[in-house]
Amino acid sequence: MSARSIELKINERYSGLCCSTGNLSCGGAAEHVEARTGECGVDLGSGRGRELFSLVDRVGNTGRLIGIDLADGMVAVATETARTQGLSIVEFRQRELHDTGLEDASVDFMISNCAINHAPDKDAVYREAFRFLKPGGRFVVSDIYATSEVPAQFAHDPDAVAECWGGAVTREAYLATLVNAGFHALEVLEDSEPYAKGSIEVCSFTIRGRKPALT
Numbered sequence: 001m002s003a004r005s006i007e008l009k010i011n012e013r014y015s016g017l018c019c020s021t022g023n024l025s026c027g028g029a030a031e032h033v034e035a036r037t038g039e040c041g042v043d044l045g046s047g048r049g050r051e052l053f054s055l056v057d058r059v060g061n062t063g064r065l066i067g068i069d070l071a072d073g074m075v076a077v078a079t080e081t082a083r084t085q086g087l088s089i090v091e092f093r094q095r096e097l098h099d100t101g102l103e104d105a106s107v108d109f110m111i112s113n114c115a116i117n118h119a120p121d122k123d124a125v126y127r128e129a130f131r132f133l134k135p136g137g138r139f140v141v142s143d144i145y146a147t148s149e150v151p152a153q154f155a156h157d158p159d160a161v162a163e164c165w166g167g168a169v170t171r172e173a174y175l176a177t178l179v180n181a182g183f184h185a186l187e188v189l190e191d192s193e194p195y196a197k198g199s200i201e202v203c204s205f206t207i208r209g210r211k212p213a214l215t
């Protein structure tokens with residue numbers, strides 16, 4: 001399963017829909033994140049940019065908002081929206097979640113909605129977030145987890161991964177990834193009842209946490 005095959009599936013599948021507005025129930029990370037005037041925020045898997053746009057007033061003219069997404073269709077639509085709305089503090093970059101190109105310790109907060117489940121290497125994504133967050137930086141992520149391990153034939157199936165369930169890991173594995181990356185003060189803000197998705201059962205949850213401050 002290459003990043004390019006997932007990108008093609010995602011471009012095709014999400015030309016008009018995103019998890020948070022379609023039939024899936026994750027989303028809303030922006031609502032829960034602390035965002036202050038002048039801060040820099042990043043959305044991992046920003047799609048059409050809806051959540052980032054909702055933060056513009058909170059970071060103000062001196063802030064900066066950056067969306068990361070591998071799908072050229074998503075980046076093009078989001079960039080055009082920012083341009084037509086004159087939102088010069090918002091930009092979108094076509095990059096992978098585990099290789100954002102952001103500078104070390106340059107970001108105040110990260111959000112992500114229903115995107116990290118797609119990534120084949122979630123450990124690498126959270127290591128990357130830890131790297132680009134400033135000491136004391138925070139994140140809020142809304143994502144999907146599987147109630148039991150996803151059978152191998154789906155875990156590597158580009159259709160199942162693009163549909164937000166093939167790449168899901170268990171809750172325990174997800175939380176272990178966050179701890180292993182170095183995050184602390186983890187708090188599960190929302191946790192849904194299990195629901196059927198494709199051939200498996202999943203839940204959506206919203207988690208927040210922090211990179212430790214320098215002491």
Ligand SMILES: C[S@@+](CC[C@H](N)C(=O)[O-])C[C@H]1O[C@@H](n2cnc3c(N)ncnc32)[C@H](O)[C@@H]1O
Binds near residue numbers: 027051074
């Ligand atoms: C289900 S959509 C969610 C979009 C947006 N966060 C929202 O809530 O509206 C998932 C997004 O993650 C992006 N994505 C998936 N895997 C990615 C990866 N490995 N690197 C960068 N973006 C990725 C997809 O292109 C897609 O735009």
